[in-house]
Amino acid sequence: ETGVTQSPTHLIKTRGQQVTLRCSSQSGHNTVSWYQQALGQGPQFIFQYYREEENGRGNFPPRFSGLQFPNYSSELNVNALELDDSALYLCASSLWDRGETQYFGPGTRLLVL
Amino acid sequence: RKEVEQDPGPFNVPEGATVAFNCTYSNSASQSFFWYRQDCRKEPKLLMSVYSSGNEDGRFTAQLNRASQYISLLIRDSKLSDSATYLCVVRSNAGNMLTFGGGTRLMVKP
Numbered sequence: 079e080t081g082v083t084q085s086p087t088h089l090i091k092t093r094g095q096q097v098t099l100r101c102s103s104q105s106g107h108n109t110v111s112w113y114q115q116a117l118g119q120g121p122q123f124i125f126q127y128y129r130e131e132e133n134g135r136g137n138f139p140p141r142f143s144g145l146q147f148p149n150y151s152s153e154l155n156v157n158a159l160e161l162d163d164s165a166l167y168l169c170a171s172s173l174w175d176r177g178e179t180q181y182f183g184p185g186t187r188l189l190v191l
Numbered sequence: 192r193k194e195v196e197q198d199p200g201p202f203n204v205p206e207g208a209t210v211a212f213n214c215t216y217s218n219s220a221s222q223s224f225f226w227y228r229q230d231c232r233k234e235p236k237l238l239m240s241v242y243s244s245g246n247e248d249g250r251f252t253a254q255l256n257r258a259s260q261y262i263s264l265l266i267r268d269s270k271l272s273d274s275a276t277y278l279c280v281v282r283s284n285a286g287n288m289l290t291f292g293g294g295t296r297l298m299v300k301p
Contacts, residue, residue, distance in 0.1 A: 080234075080236075109287065111287065111288070111289070113289075113291075118199075118293075119293050119294075120195075120278055120291030120292050120293045120294050121235065121278075121289075121291045122291070123288045123289065123290065126287060126288060133287075134287070134288050136288070168234055168235070170289075172287065174287070179237055180237075180287070180289060181237075182234040182235050182236070183234060184233070184234050185234050
């Protein structure tokens with residue numbers, strides 16, 4: 079086990095709703111990255127948080143936002159859900175060091191109806 | 192064109208076979224390279240890092256060709272437990288963001 083936890087494990091929402099996903103990083107890790115994995119595709123980078131600040135963002139609209147807390151846990155918020163937001167959302171924790179491995183949590187599976 | 196490209200497969204091989212996966216990347220600024228393994232409905236897990244000198248871990252051998260922007264993974268003596276999706280991953284020196292290929296699915300059969 080990586081020590082990275084995510085909640086909830088599964089979620090069903092309808093179009094237009096808002097969702098908050100949570101991630102607890104591995105002990106000692108100060109960086110959290112979020113990825114979206116659609117069915118049959120590789121994960122795509124959403125954004126990264128380091129010491130409570132956004133530290134890089136992929137090609138996702140502003141309705142995808144996040145937070146990192148002083149204990150380095152993190153939230154991903156998605157507003158105005160669309161059907162295409164249905165995916166596995168993965169968080170990964172690491173130490174802020176460009177050579178450091180990222181450890182993934184089990185993911186939250188989101189279905190938007 | 193995708194930044195990291197892989198043959199999606201599936202590769203169906205018998206136990207004991209040798210199988211090779213290839214991957215190409217488009218960003219010449221990429222600095223670090225990895226293979227991750229992802230089991231069905233699970234999270235990706237690091238299989239191995241990839242270095243220019245090539246590296247081996249048991250039955251697994253990874254190679255990097257920076258000039259051709261090409262990465263490979265060789266699995267010898269395939270086991271049933273090797274059945275999974277193998278993700279080629281690169282990281283640029285611009286940050287700690289990982290860029291994943293679409294994955295190659297391997298199915299090892301008895």
